[in-house]
Amino acid sequence: AQSVTQLDSQVPVFEEAPVELRCNYSSSVSVYLFWYVQYPNQGLQLLLKYLSGSTLVKGINGFEAEFNKSQTSFHLRKPSVHISDTAEYFCAVTNSGGYQKVTFGTGTKLQVIP
């Protein structure tokens, strides 16, 4: 069975400061990893994904994440946040190969302070 842990339920950060949202996963097989963003009163939008290849993945809106297999982590980073980044962020994992179940973390609310 696979699982995802997002330890930080809320992360306040000042505008233009860097941010890291943590995600750790558990799986006995190879995985695909995702970060989704949910703006207030909206659906989920894919930020970035890791399927294979380079462990540093770049996504939309200046976000990037690094897949670390030894630490089973997929932390999301942005060097300088904007007010518009205020949203909830979800990490998700699925076993690679075929159409496997996607498991989501409980989410991290990023609050950007002016």
Add this chain to the structure above:
Amino acid sequence: EAQVTQNPRYLITVTGKKLTVTCSQNMNHEYMSWYRQDPGLGLRQIYYSMNVEVTDKGDVPEGYKVSRKEKRNFPLILESPSPNQTSLYFCASRGYGEQYFGPGTRLTVT
């Protein structure tokens, strides 16, 4: 444009009154899912479907039914809704390595 549509977007109903939330995708995907989102719990899978006439339970299937008679449609049925099913529901359609989500249906059961 690739998209997943859900209807209705908002629904207030009473306990025990059967309802259906529709979901449709235009990407010819075989795999579709229903999730519910509750504060502090993230998204939990209710049911999924690998193809037409192939469905299976997710993590929280109690009180829900689904059907997959056509590839593009995957309706969620609540035969006898209860207040603990008040939630935000998302339908998703999965292609290779990525899920596409519908806009969500906010359901309130009183």
